[in-house]
Amino acid sequence: LQPKNWKAPSGYSNGVVSKGNVIFVSGQVAWNENYEIVSDDFVEQVKQTLENIITIIAEADGKPEHITRLTWFVKNKHDYLASTAEIGKVYRSVMGKHFPAMSLVEVSDLLEDSAKVEIEAINISGHVSNSILADFAFAMQGLGSGPISLFGSETLKSKYLPEVSKGKLISTFALSEKEAGTDVASMITTAKKDGSDYILNGEKTWISNAGIADFYVLFARTGEAPGAKGISAFVVQADTNGFEVSKKIPITSPHPLGTITLTDCRTLIYTQRSYISVKAL
Ligand SMILES: Cc1cc2nc3c(=O)[nH]c(=O)nc-3n(C[C@H](O)[C@H](O)[C@H](O)COP(=O)(O)OP(=O)(O)OC[C@H]3O[C@@H](n4cnc5c(N)ncnc54)[C@H](O)[C@@H]3O)c2cc1C
Incomplete structure (x- = not known):
């Protein structure tokens, strides 16, 4: 949803309308299947976190292009701002050129001590046809x-x-x-x-x-x-x-x-x- 005369947002959508099976994904961090954080690097954590979301939605045949909402929690917003180009690259490698409605907020802490970012997702899978x-x-x-x-x-x-x-x-x-x-x-x-x-x-x-x-x-x-x-x-x-x-x-x-x-x-x-x-x- 893009109001007329508004400049196009970069890397996210102002709003998304969708219909189908709704999948809610809990906040994911950069852990592997044994719940071990895989890296200390912020960009690698983003990549692993997004991959975890894709792995979870695949359980219900959800696809990246069916993600309608991503909410990002970061411990330090400067980690994010310092590497937007690299984050854009890993984002597109995992999600493709699909940009749902997103929020990003800095939080004082995350439950996982070594996590620098946590992302939760909503996926509405396309059963419309x-x-x-x-x-x-x-x-x-x-x-x-x-x-x-x-x-x-x-x-x-x-x-x-x-x-x-x-x-x-x-x-x-x-x-x-x-x-x-x-x-x-x-x-x-x-x-x-x-x-x-x-x-x-x-x-x-x-x-x-x-x-x-x-x-x-x-x-x-x-x-x-x-x-x-x-x-x-x-x-x-x-x-x-x-x-x-x-x-x-x-x-x-x-x-x-x-x-x-x-x-x-x-x-x-x-x-x-x-x-x-x-x-x-
Ligand atoms: C996906 C699809 C499924 C279909 N399924 C069926 C089906 O199951 N069974 C079936 O019997 N048919 C079916 N049809 C046919 C459909 O009902 C006809 O396409 C429809 O009746 C229009 O006829 P036409 O395409 O010959 O258009 P036309 O009758 O040639 O009309 C063309 C245009 O001229 C306008 N027009 C025509 N006469 C006048 C007039 N006197 N005054 C002002 N404007 C006029 C019309 O509004 C239209 O805009 C289907 C069509 C489609 C596209």
């Missing part, structure tokens, strides 16, 4: 199963909804097309009645969960009326003949996205009402 993925998975399960819970037959509801809520079936919501994004009413994917089945032809794109989903709530033009009318939603199993995830779309976030091609894809019929009429569209 996992949480984004979890949020996405939750949203997609809701979006894909929503039309079934709102408009589906009892057979569709009992077949899909309990398994979706347990996470055993993955759902999708396949509405968008190359030329029908915001303007959904211009979609051209067709669904033609053939006996008690529907035959789907067309292409859907930007479909989240494409390729990993078990079933697709897929919208197509049934033709009862033009424009925004005459569109229905179909539940299409991923293993249906004529259904293909024809392209994977790479994006920067962990998010499976793809294009679906439907070629004479005959919907599986579970009941008389295997499709869901979405009158609102």
Whole structure:
């Protein structure tokens, strides 16, 4: 966090905002694993102390770049001021170019007689992307199963909804097309009645969960009326003949996205009402 017009601080950050698993590290001094101070030299003590912090946070998969706070206690601030260049060097060698929120205070004494510096740390390990993925998975399960819970037959509801809520079936919501994004009413994917089945032809794109989903709530033009009318939603199993995830779309976030091609894809019929009429569209 860097307020506008403030000069950038050197070697630390004014503030840090973070989210994830929080690790608190007790004040470390320059000791080894047997709690013996390794050196009398101030700079070497700093190096060993920082290494101890890194060793501790690694126990919870924490990394130097996840350290959000360092509090330094020094017995003599002149030890620090006399060797800032060397300290900067050892700091970067252990921590990389990562500068958390820091404080440094001179104290009258430290519990360890031969320690010249003690540092405590807070590490917030980056599980944020996992949480984004979890949020996405939750949203997609809701979006894909929503039309079934709102408009589906009892057979569709009992077949899909309990398994979706347990996470055993993955759902999708396949509405968008190359030329029908915001303007959904211009979609051209067709669904033609053939006996008690529907035959789907067309292409859907930007479909989240494409390729990993078990079933697709897929919208197509049934033709009862033009424009925004005459569109229905179909539940299409991923293993249906004529259904293909024809392209994977790479994006920067962990998010499976793809294009679906439907070629004479005959919907599986579970009941008389295997499709869901979405009158609102
Ligand atoms: C990561 C990701 C995941 C997606 N997942 C799914 C999914 O699971 N299922 C699915 O069906 N779709 C999905 N989509 C598609 C998404 O819903 C569409 O991208 C969205 O509907 C916009 O369509 P478009 O990209 O064709 O943009 P367009 O419709 O071409 O719009 C482009 C721009 O023009 C503006 N615009 C359009 N029409 C007008 C107008 N009349 N007046 C003023 N401005 C207008 C829009 O606001 C937008 O800024 C996903 C997209 C992304 C990026």
